[in-house]
Amino acid sequence: MLAVQQQADLCAYNSLGITERAEYLLEIGSDRELIGALTEARQHGWPVTVLGGGSNVVITGYLAGLVVVMRSRGRRVLRRDTDAVLIEGEAGENWHDLVNWTLDLGLYGLENLSLIPGTLGAAPVQNIGAYGVELQDTFHSLDALDRVTGKIRQFDRAACQFAYRESVFKQMPGRYVILRVRLKLRRHGQIRVDYAPLDSAWQATCLQRPDPRVVARLVCQIRQSKLPDPAVLGNAGSFFKNPLVTSEQLGILQASYPGIPHYPQPDGRYKVAAGWLIDQSGWKGVRDGSVGVHALQALVLVNHGGARGEDILSLARRISEDVHNRFGLELEMEPQRLG
Structure with missing residues (x-):
């Protein structure tokens, strides 16, 4: 019998x-502890x-x-090539700590x-992304335990079926438990600073050579300037995905809203900034009892203290309905609902 907490808060x-x-x-x-826990749960x-x-x-309720809770630790360099380095980390590694480690290398x-909250093992589930970069851009492979077969399976990028905030792990919740992740990073290269706030911050440095450490510092500054620290104000980061629209849909929106922020995608569609839609609908900074929308970033729903999961979802539904009525666009929540 493993030492489990009962009725855990x-x-x-x-x-x-x-x-x-x-x-x-x-x-x-460890893998052994996970297999033992799943065996006991099955029994x-x-x-x-x-x-x-x-x-x-x-x-949203009793589980x-x-x-x-994945707490496995460990990170290592597996291979160094002329232009690239293959790294591996255990699922419980803190994501931001891992990013800083790669920058030190x-x-x-x-x-x-940088500064995206969560663990390495959770990163592929959402195909996390920010400022024009997604996990899939550096992803090599991962190991996951298949709870149906009981075997450990290796997934390459194609097998993960990555899309915008999507993966096979999100599509098949509960089947796979990610154990460790491998990423292929560059020893030399270009930086991505084409998103407006980051580009402005980079230009202000007057640096001529690419420097990922400086980019990481700027990203942290931008995020900290508008995203609340979960340790201070409870939140789940960006709560809604940016809607994807066709060029025809974008043209219709631009006829009424010429300044609507939009970003071209490889498939010919465009991302429309969900935060802008929510802000234009008047929700930024709104508080309703214990829940609200952050005053500096309309994409972030917050717990002012004592909120229940259903309180958060109720606010999210009202925001989504309002945005749909105003713009004809559907907002999809990023976080997963449990309970």
């Missing part, structure tokens, strides 16, 4: 700071919920069965993804 295990309970909870530090007939850093979930590729 989940407040410290989700960045929204929602207080719900798990019937059983176990922090996992008892417990459902299983897997958490990483809890930064991309909304817990029956076993909650597994002088590597390019993750600088735009």
Whole structure:
């Protein structure tokens, strides 16, 4: 019998700071511990919920069965080539700490993804992204435990079926538990500063040579200037995806809203800034009891203290309905609902 917590308070295990309970909870530090926990859960007939850093979930009720929290640690360089370096990290590694480690190694590729909360194992689930860069841009492969077959399977980039904030792991929740992730980073290269706020900050440095450490510092400054620290004000980061529209849809929107922010995508569609849509609808800074929209970033829903998961979802639904009525666009939430 593994030493599990019973009736565990989940407040410290989700960045929204929602207080719900798990019937059983176990922090996992190795593949062996995970396999043992899943075996025990199967023997008892417990459902299983897997958490990483809890930064991309909304817990809306009591979690029956076993909650597994991935706490495995370790990162290493697997291979050095002339132009690239292959690194590997365990699922429980803190994402931002991993980014800083790669910068200390002088590597390019993750600088735009600095300060994203969560763990390495959770990053492929959402195909995390920021400032024009996504995880899939540097992804090499990962190992995941298939809970159906009980075997460890390796996934390459194609097998992960990455898309905008999507992956096979999000499409098949609960089947796979990611164990470790490998990324291929560059020893030399170009930086990506084509998103307006980052480009302006980079131009102000007057630097002529690419420097990923400087880009990472600028990204951190931009994020800290408009995104609340979850340790101070509970939040799950960007709550809504940017809607994708065709060129025809964009043209219709621009006829009424010439300044609508939009970003071309490889498939010919455009991302429309969800934060702008929410702001234009008058929701930025709105507070309703214990929940609200952050005053500096309309994409972020916050817990002012004592909010339940359903309170967050209720606010999200009202915002989505308002944006749809005004712009005819659907807002899809990024976090996963648990409970």
